[in-house]
Amino acid sequence: MTQLSAAAVMFVDNVDRISAFYRGVAAMTVVHADDEHVVLEAAGFQLIVHAIRYSDAGETTTYPLREDGCIKLCLPVSDIDTARSVAVGLGGELWPPEREWQARGVRVCDGRDPEGNVFQLRQSVS
Template sequence: MPNLPKSGAVLFAKELPRLATFYERLLSMTIVVAEKDHIVLESDVFQLVLHSLPKQVAKSITITSPPTRRTDVPVKLFFPVPSIADARIKAAALGGRLNPESKEWEARGFRACDGNDPEGNIVQFRENAQVGKMPPNCFPE
């Protein structure tokens, strides 16, 4: 099905430019649309649409520093990263946060760690479980 659009998600944002910068820089996504009320970021296989919250709703939301995690939502996004350790550093510099290394876990060939973006949305980051276990340029047979 090569002619289908990319899979993706829509995330509503109080501070649209800040959230776009977080995902653009942390996940090396490309901004393909930048309008007043929405920003579209893409990777080769995924599209993330960030949409401004209606003003009345945005006024009712307080973003703390560091942001309080929004744990009462039914969806959690997850994204692949080359290195969770590097993502932890980048996320902190961009206003987000990842749990400490002690909270990482492994399953089905990946290592995962939850964190949050600058608005408190919980996001999971995943790396190949073999990261850090093999010397560079060494591939399993």
């Protein structure tokens, strides 16, 4: 029997852009891709980026900040500072260092992806 990975599905307007963002920021690798979705993987976790079109979005390039959702992706990274630069280059952002915190040996920072979804990056602190 095959061991399944934990996974989450994120419905997005632009699969290519969001997949590139999480590949770059969280060093995720593509394990499957087709016209409607991309499956990314890192640290035994899969993120399924699935196409969904907003009826009123058209070809928008600006998305509202989605911080009131019930679930936030939390992804491991080797270096939050590097991820912050990568996030900006790929159309998202990580909050500035003064908004970071540490708990239980982990440095933590939230940010938003290019479609406004809030996520969290975690770096192990020695």
